[in-house]
Amino acid sequence: MQKNTHNKLNAYIKRVGEQNDIDDATQKFNVSPNGAQKIIAAIRESNWFLKRINVISVKNQKGESIGLSATGMIASRTDTTGAGKRTPKDYSSLGAMPYMCEQTNFDTAVRYAKLDNWAHMKNFNTLLSKAHREQIDANKITIGWYGETAETTTDPATNPNGEDVNIGWYQAMRTHNSDRLITEGVEGSGVIKIGEGGDFINLDMAVLETKNLLHPACENDSNLIAIIGGDLLAYDKAKFYEAHGNTPSEKSKIEELQVIGTYGGLPAVKVPGFPPTGIMVTSYDNLSIYIQEDSVRRSVGKKNDEKDQIENFESMNMAYVIEELGKVAAVEFKNVKLLIKGAWV
Template identity: 45%
Template sequence: MRNDTRLKFASLASGMAKTYGVEMVDKTFSASPSVEQKLQDKIVESSSFLQRINVIGVDELKGEKIFGSATGLVGKRTNTTNNDRQTSDPLGLDPFGYECVKTEYDVHILYQTLDAWAKFKNFNGKFMDYVRKAIAHARIKQGFYGTHRAAETNPSTSPNGEDVNKGWFQKLREYNAGAQMLTEGGTVGQIRLGPGGDYENLDAMVHDVLQLVAEPHRDGEDLVALIGRDLLAQDKAQLYTAQGQNPTEKERVENSAVTRTYGGLLSHPVPFFPVRGLMITSWDNLSLYYQSGAVRQKIEDNAKRDRVEHYNTMNEDYVVETLDKAAGIEFANVKLPDGNGGWQ
């Protein structure tokens, strides 16, 4: 690390120590509730997806869900001469709660990278943005790919955080004997999308998955379809095949501004979403809970490895607020045409 870089890093560390009310940041430290909230807000702000869903602090490590979806009919009339008026609970909270588990978000930045940043006035901003984005991206990946909680994780065998936490797809797999997940079509262990497959097109697949959403929620105007890029690419390829000779239609296919709807639902691109995945739910039905007061940090200058290390520990859980308001497909089972009459 160059001398001018070291001065900027020292200023960064000093500023953080002052913000968090500690003498030094090279020892594990926590934050006051207000500072912790600002930290979480900054992480959320670094991702448009996290801004759409619920990212909320909870007091206890384990407990009941916070949000729910309005279900059932609350409109009624009572003969108060004979009966008392009775209220209804519109949230429809299910009995499945949350349980936060320790998650480590430890990152490092090489001296040579810090030296390159030192020439910019916003050195502190670049450093913290790097850390926040790394945490945000990891949170999203784990939310979609997570299947279990290993005592010690292995990024070589679980490159998308499959062993860090149980994500939203996994919560659907474990709920109601997996009734909210489409796992196969006419061929055991496979869901074939394309001409001659289980679904001729993406519209048909989305329509079928929508039927797995509980009836009270199925007609809700807040439902969206989260669709992986391989499925979208397959659909676009079919459109090119059908309309490619028509200049007007070809332009329409290529126009990314055209609003895409599938099975009557608006689709939205989501970062780090499984490329062959599909999930139908509402944005406010997906949550990430973290335990308030349990966030721990440490920043260490590791000269032995020519890098600065930033350690972050949080207790977290992924929550589907109303489980029967969500449905998806087993993305690992999806097969697309291989171009030779088979499936891959």
């Protein structure tokens, strides 16, 4: 590490210490409440999807979903001239979900050579504080879809999508909302066939049937979306191309992506990290990441000369929460088969 780099790194470490009222930021410390809020704000800003869902701090490590939106018909009339009384109702719960904030670690390293390249830049502190941040937050989303367990020691070789890091939204469906999770088709063999002659003739019908599993109070919510995996969208687009690719007006619609605008009457979205054969119908504000207050811990800029790198350690207690179980339905992505060249694969 060059002398100028060393000086800038020490200034950065000192700055982090001042922000958190500690003497040495290279030693593990509890992030201040203000610092934790800044981290949560940075998480939300790092990815468009994280901006749309809820990323909030909660006091208790264990509890039930807060219920951040109201669903159903609130408007009413009551004749109060006689014995009738207006009766307020709580429309914020169609099924609360229990949660447990599990410690999740995000530990990264930056090579000395990279620091030397950054040292002459005026935004050195910004570069260092944001190093790996986007990828860390992208990992949070992926775990939200694929996470199944929270193991004491994780194994990325056998669980490349963080299946063993934390319990995500899909696993919450399996555990707490199985009646709204389609796991098999009419054959009852644990397979869901999408395509001509299958359980759903096309993607549009698959989304529509998924939507029909929602609580009746949610079926007509204007903020519902269909989150659809990339392989399903590509499959449907290919089928459309096959049928209409030689028609100029239809071909232009394909190229303008208009053909994936809606499915089952809902706006379709492609979300980062979402399983390629998955379908989930819900609203953005029905998905949450809870971060327990006072659980964010860090150490930054710790030198490891044996590896020629500095090491940053960060952890927080997190939970992936569905706010209203009645407002989400999904297709089990593990079981989906598509009709390709006459075979179900």
